[in-house]
Amino acid sequence: MEIFITGSGTISSIGNNVAESIKSLRDQQTGIKLGAFQALPNYRVGAVPFSNAELMEKFNLTTEGSRTALLGMIAAKEAFAGHSIDPTIRTGLISGTSVGGMDMSEKEYKNFLEGTNHNPLNYRHHASGTSSEEISNELKISDFINTISTACSSAANALMMGARMIQQGMLDRVVVGGTDGLSSFTISGFKSLMIFDDEWCRPFDESRKGLNLGEGAGFLVLESEKSLVISKQTPLAKLTGWSNASDAFHQTASSPNGYGATLSMQEALNVAGLQPSDIDYINAHGTATPNNDLSESHAIKSIFKDNIPPFSSTKAYTGHTLAASGGIEAVFAIEAIRQGLLYPNLNFSTPIEETGLTPQLKFESGKTIKHVLSNSFGFGGNNSTVILSAL
Amino acid sequence: MYYIHAIASISHQDSFRNSNVYKSLTPLSDDSDVISPDFKEFIPPAALRRLSPVLRMGLAASIECRNQVATDFDAIVVGTALGCLKDTEKFLSTFLTSTSDFLSPTAFIQSTHNTIGGQISLGLNNHAYNMTHTQNNLSFEVSLMDAILCLNDGKKNVLIGAADEKIDFLATVQPDLIPNEFPLSSGASFFALSPAKSEIAIQAVSTNFNATNLLEDIGTFLDVHDISMEEIDLLLHSNDDIEAHFSPKEAINYLDFTGFHYSASSYAVHVAHDFLKYRHMAKYALVVNDLCPGKVGITLITRDEA
Known part of the structure; x- marks a missing residue:
């Protein structure tokens, strides 16, 4: 359904x-x-x-x-x-x-x-x-x-x-x-x-x-x-994928290899019936803590291998809004799909040495964005991913 | 039918590893306290020192359920109305009174509601779905609904439970915010549910957030499930008006035995299970929770003879 x-x-x-x-x-x-x-x-x-x-x-x-x-x-x-x-x-x-x-x-x-x-x-x-x-x-x-x-x-x-x-x-x-x-x-x-x-x-x-x-x-x-x-409402987009998995590594820290995050992204893709290559933009959790961003980078690499779609964190705009962040970022994902937008990651100059990933750095519009994957990770090793898709 | 394959409760009753908690129900005294198992059996000493009562209770009850079913859970669902109150109060006191730039983060880390679920995932080394629901008096019932969604989705072995802890400060706010004469209490009850058959099952759970007529709600629920009150062998409620109106075969106000905490209905479901298990002629038990005005949860527990 x-x-x-x-x-x-x-x-x-x-x-x-x-x-x-x-x-x-x-x-x-x-x-x-x-x-x-x-x-x-x-x-x-x-x-x-x-x-x-x-x-x-x-x-x-x-x-x-x-x-x-x-x-x-x-x-x-x-x-x-x-x-x-x-x-x-x-x-x-x-x-x-x-x-x-x-x-x-x-x-x-x-x-x-x-x-x-x-x-x-x-x-x-x-x-x-x-x-x-x-x-x-x-x-x-x-x-x-x-x-x-x-x-x-x-x-x-x-x-x-x-x-x-x-x-x-x-x-x-x-x-x-x-x-x-x-x-x-x-x-x-x-x-x-x-x-x-x-x-x-x-x-x-x-x-x-x-x-x-x-x-x-x-x-x-x-x-x-x-x-x-x-x-009689006109749909804006569809929610096609979702998943929650437990990192079971530490009460607050993420596992260095991003195990829970990898499980969560993979299961959300499965629920949506999508391949990693179908994802056009990742709205990362990207809190800017040393631990989260390294762990999430490893998880993104595990799922997307050498074919990583444009990704960015919007936390440098809003700050980390904690429990609200997944909702706010889902709203951003809908507009990315509807208006064909890619949001730049602020305050970035040097990739993380261990993973070498560079996020989206300039604002772009007029792109074809069919599927956006959005990550949200919480204390307790609570890792969630949702996928929003064009109609 | 969502079959119960394991139960563990830590409460003000002698309930842990008690095979028939219904039989040994004892009304609480005003100074009653939690009857705890030896937590060292479940939690390493270094961790134990750090963990608040609600975390100890939730973790020990979950590990006990895991030991009873001897299979890994493929979903973990926890309900808590007020969460980790002790650590919340501790961190509040710390940052409101400290002048230091350096505070210990332990109480903050352990103050979030899903510390209970997080500790269970760590204790069981479990990577599955891990959810925490908090909806005042219906925290257990909405968690049970999520567990049922998981089983309908194809999960085979779901841990679901609820836990809440009393702190002394609650007595300070009780006259204004908790209009209830039952002694404040703590408790944790956890269940392993599965589609695989066992003797006793959760047949249905419902919530009503706009309940204007409690008695009518109960009637509607029974109608939907095609059962009459005459068929209910034990009614467990939190409001004596229900008992007076329906005159069921047998009834208890579960607050007499749990004391007052917002997820007490989880213990009532444990009592209902044991009642049905050992009363062989009995088929149905009904738990009605209306601890907050206008918010009603109803759970039907059944012996499945089919």
């Missing part, structure tokens, strides 16, 4: 919607700035430049929520625009998040530690599942709600879960993607791991030292053919 994509939406530091985001990619304009996260001003991060209250007002949101939920509502609403709730179309929402309502919880827990004005009610948005319930409420979706939390592969796994539920007839239409708001918790966490680069992150470059964090959300609408007849 074919899985059609009939909507997409995103918000991140490079744009409030799909069109603005693609323009930033076209202009090679990063959203990462020094001091963009007020509580920790000494870091370069990709922040959406609005407070929670401003987000609610600017985007006409009616449901309260954490930053993760609000960003999710904005992207999910853009994706779902033009759709309507119809009792004959069983509609669900599956969202990936890693921090849930941490932006609010960490402020309240500080009050608790300081013994002043502690209000436990402010943890009501904490649970990751609650953020998805809030997004669903804003979209009036209630047939099925689910949250996947596999760190940085969460959104890709949400796409996969949605596709499988449609294939097995459990849903007709499903809004899938991921969202994560910036928090002191995650910035301090990646700093403690010493994989937070104080400079601009440099994916796939020999000199890379680590990532820059970002925030945002990316959502798609998936539909079965049966649903399409009722909803």
